[in-house]
Amino acid sequence: MLADRLPADGWAWQFSLANGTRCDALIRLPFPPGPIAIDSQSRSRPGRRCAARRTRRPAPRPSAAWPPISASMSRMSPRKYICPGETAEGALIFLPSEALHADLHALFGTLVAEAGRRGVYLVSPGTLWAVLGAMRALMRDVRLRAEAQQLRREVAKLAEETERLDRRVASLKRHFAEMQVDLQQIETTAQKITAAGARIEAVEMDPPAAARAAEMSGLQLQAALGLPLLCLLAWVCGGCRRGVRPRVVAAGLLSQLVIAGALLHIPPLRAGFAALGDAVDALARATRAGTTLVFGYLGGGPLPFAELAPGGSFILFFQALPLVLLVGALSAVLYHWRILPLVVDALAAGLKRLFGLSGACNLSVAANVFVGMVEAPLLIRPWLATLTRAELFVSMVAGLATISGNMLVVYATMIAPVVPDAAGQLLTASLIAAPASILAGLLMLPESEPAAVGAEGPMPRLYDGTMDALVRGTADGLTLLLGIMASLIVFVALVALLNMALEPLTGLTLQRLAGFAFWPLAWAMGIPAAECATVAESLGVKVVVNEFVSYLQLAASGGAGLAERSRVILTYALCGFTNFASVGIMVTGMSALCPERRAEITGLGLKSLVAASIACCMAGATVGVLTAP
Structure with a gap:
């Protein structure tokens, strides 16, 4: 012992x-x-x-x-x-x-x-084992204190030698005739400084600055190499089709880098992240007031008993998910007041100039940044039948590669303790995913038909008034809330059932198998090799179950085993509805909006999941290029 x-x-x-x-x-x-x-x-x-x-x-x-x-x-x-x-x-x-x-x-x-x-x-043996653990911690603390004292002594010696060097250089200037003697003294002092530096390096516990700089540039170059590799992967997954326009590739990559660089490194825009985070906190507090009134301590109110386990009183359905109701109502009101349509129109105009797609396709992609994968096609319902096959595919990819505004607020609230400026990071991820989804979609299915004309006018009005928008938005939020609850229960149960059958035979879970497939994608985003397995497993959970569970696991683990840069990159890569359940929801909704293209929409379902997963990884790689460890 x-x-x-x-x-x-x-x-x-x-x-x-x-x-x-x-x-x-x-x-x-x-x-x-x-x-x-x-x-x-x-x-x-x-x-x-x-x-x-x-x-x-x-x-x-x-x-x-x-x-x-x-x-x-x-x-x-x-x-x-x-x-x-x-x-x-x-x-x-x-x-x-x-x-x-x-x-x-x-x-x-x-x-x-x-x-x-x-x-x-x-x-007893158990008591001695615990006592020895405390003694080992005490010995380690004493040893670290001794090393710190040695470091202070060596730094003091280095300061003394540096001052002596300054005095001798001044003496050299005053007594040029004695230059040879002074140079010998300088050489002696330099040797002492070198020896002191060697002693300091012996007790240095952090990696040298040069090593950190080399690691930083290496990881960023790794992500820069990963971007074209992800483009190549999308092209190969599409069957290496001809007809990919260089303009699409250049516009897709440059627009991602420009959007990310502006939002991450321009101080005024970066300061907006903090304001957005405050707004999310305000929404969470307001929702907590409503859930406390309706559900009491189940909804976050004061507990009538002592909480024995930290966090044991948190109930996902009663405390976190009701935020969907408030955000759904506010989104409907902002749409009715023409605030969301104004932002969406501006974004659609920019996408049209970059990629040259039709107005309906651009409008659908831009709307997906703020609304869900079914609500965005609803805005272009009159033009769905006239979209080219490539434009239809791009619309489906954009629906899976982004998240809606109400889920953005929920996820930002969940991961705020783990990821800095979580709300701003998720909004940036959705904005980057818009050009990334177009790029991934057109690489897998290049445009071979003339673009359709339409959807150039203002977005249609959906509500009769503010109160109608508020009521219908709340109802839509309730439908989404119940759908999330049902999806979590069913898909987590199904994955657990499959793991019960798979693990005794192979020793592996479904998430771990998916993690093996996503390991190269994690590396392509600029993740260190030691952390690629953790990131890949989170991506596997996202595809097999959904992104909600992945974000929930990230928040519950506190990002254990991941550096801050890796947590930020993973946040961007998870920001999308890229899972099998979402594919089913999207295919069902779009088939109902455009029954004459049901077979075409169904056939493109799984392909759009592949393209959207690559688009989310492109967003992560873009942040990896622009973010230093």
């Missing part, structure tokens, strides 16, 4: 104290408290009697019936194991049996208490 828990120089075997007593072991703790002697008592005659006594009736008084125990206690004299100035004011008697330790405390409590008063303590 000592060898496992303590360093080799932290203890000694069969150590002789100054009073002539030889203890079984001595733990070399610094003063205070000082070294602690340990003596081991084997399970001999008293122990056997103790074991036999457990099966009998209540024992007589210990002092009369157990003379060997009394004699053993008498050997625990402080004079034997406690030497002032040499050891601590206490010693340990190790009993190699938990049962013996318990029996001694139960039958000889008075003698054990007397031994403790004298500074001698009986410890």
